[in-house]
Amino acid sequence: xxxxxxxxxxxxxxxxxxxxxxxxxxxxxxxxxxxxxxxxxxxxxxxxxxxxxxxxxxxxxxxxxxxxxxxxxxxxxxxxxxxxxxxxxxxxxxxxxxxxxxxxxxxxxxxxxxxxxxxxxxxxxxxxxxxxxxxxxxxxxxxxxxxxxxxxxxxxxxxxxxxxxxxxxxxxxxxxxxxxxxxxxxxxxxxxxxxxxxxxxxxxxxxxxxxxxxxxxxxxxxxxxxxxxxxxxxxxxxxxxxxxxxxxxxxxxxxxxxxxxxxxxxxxxxxxxxxxxxxxxxxxxxxxxxxxxxxxxxxxxxxxxxxxxxxxxxxxxxxxxxxxxxxxxxxxxxxxxxxxxxxxxxxxxxxxxxxxxxxxxxxxxxxxxxxxxxxxxxxxxxxx
Numbered sequence: 001x002x003x004x005x006x007x008x009x010x011x012x013x014x015x016x017x018x019x020x021x022x023x024x025x026x027x028x029x030x031x032x033x034x035x036x037x038x039x040x041x042x043x044x045x046x047x048x049x050x051x052x053x054x055x056x057x058x059x060x061x062x063x064x065x066x067x068x069x070x071x072x073x074x075x076x077x078x079x080x081x082x083x084x085x086x087x088x089x090x091x092x093x094x095x096x097x098x099x100x101x102x103x104x105x106x107x108x109x110x111x112x113x114x115x116x117x118x119x120x121x122x123x124x125x126x127x128x129x130x131x132x133x134x135x136x137x138x139x140x141x142x143x144x145x146x147x148x149x150x151x152x153x154x155x156x157x158x159x160x161x162x163x164x165x166x167x168x169x170x171x172x173x174x175x176x177x178x179x180x181x182x183x184x185x186x187x188x189x190x191x192x193x194x195x196x197x198x199x200x201x202x203x204x205x206x207x208x209x210x211x212x213x214x215x216x217x218x219x220x221x222x223x224x225x226x227x228x229x230x231x232x233x234x235x236x237x238x239x240x241x242x243x244x245x246x247x248x249x250x251x252x253x254x255x256x257x258x259x260x261x262x263x264x265x266x267x268x269x270x271x272x273x274x275x276x277x278x279x280x281x282x283x284x285x286x287x288x289x290x291x292x293x294x295x296x297x298x299x300x301x302x303x304x305x306x307x308x309x310x311x312x313x314x315x316x317x318x319x320x321x322x323x324x325x326x327x328x329x330x331x332x333x334x335x336x337x338x339x340x341x342x343x344x345x346x347x348x349x350x351x352x353x354x355x356x357x358x359x360x361x362x363x364x365x366x367x368x369x370x371x372x373x374x375x376x377x378x379x380x381x382x383x384x
Contacts, residue, residue, distance in 0.1 A: 199228025
């Protein structure tokens with residue numbers, strides 16, 4: 001009998017400057033103290049009933065070493081922390097005024113996953129993470145003020161299946177983001193079917209920006225609720241984001257033509273925007289799939305992105321319309337986008353590698369063209 005080993009990988013959805021790393025610096029001052037509150041949030045994901053992490057402490061790196069902000073010492077189900085729900089990890093923690101560049105969560109034992117079939121599986125923290133799940137931040141704490149910090153686990157792009165004999169093991173390889181809530185904004189709206197005006201339920205929605213090379217990246221993702229409504233929050237102000245979706249909804253999946261909004265420039269004075277859209281069901285659909293080489297090792301995770309050129313008022317640009325984690329088999333690593341509208345796309349893989357020092361390095365494949373035709377899965381292989 002073949003068993004599955006799943007590698008649980010929390011992957012970043014923001015620009016490269018916010019990647020997980022052990023590095024980071026701080027510059028605190030003896031001239032007064034401030035305070036910090038720390039909250040934990042997550043995004044929705046299908047296929048899992050629970051993702052339970054035992055969080056012992058939350059710490060921040062000061063000039064004299066790690067400072068403990070809170071000791072929650074409790075197990076938190078990340079999938080409870082969606083739709084505006086949060087878990088407070090520290091409240092009113094006092095620390096020297098100054099600049100801080102690194103935080104970490106120290107995890108204990110008893111981390112588990114509850115699968116779709118209801119079975120509970122152990123979630124193992126690799127030895128490289130025993131000192132804590134580290135994340136790079138950039139926070140200034142002023143004397144006499146309180147900084148509200150929100151830590152985001154992006155579970156939506158986090159599950160990679162690895163077939164490895166009878167090990168039956170689940171590994172945690174997290175990359176997380178943290179934000180000053182006062183320095184973030186949001187975009188919300190409603191998606192409907194253009195023909196029926198009925199809400200599109202369970203449609204994946206991305207907030208996307210463009211990096212210095214002009215490549216799209218996913219900053220935040222969510223799914224529409226029973227009314228077709230969504231909220232993309234914790235988006236850093238001072239940046240521009242597009243709302244992108246290619247809805248695939250229903251028990252018998254129906255694909256809709258993708259859309260991208262114009263760019264919303266979030267600022268401290270204008271941090272909230274609304275974008276609603278009506279989508280047209282695709283008259284025909286096919287798929288894209290293929291292999292990735294070389295196969296990811298136990299310290300690596302691979303995500304594959306499907307891109308399509310979409311039109312906005314600023315012109316035509318390639319946006320990410322779907323994203324999935326690859327599956328590592330005994331002899332091959334594969335990916336699949338089974339239901340997408342007929343059309344022309346490009347496909348690209350992103351690989352994250354956990355290094356011995358606890359840092360994460362990234363690489364990407366060349367973007368490959370893919371032409372989707374009715375009822376056919378186009379084969380596109382990717383090299384990393």
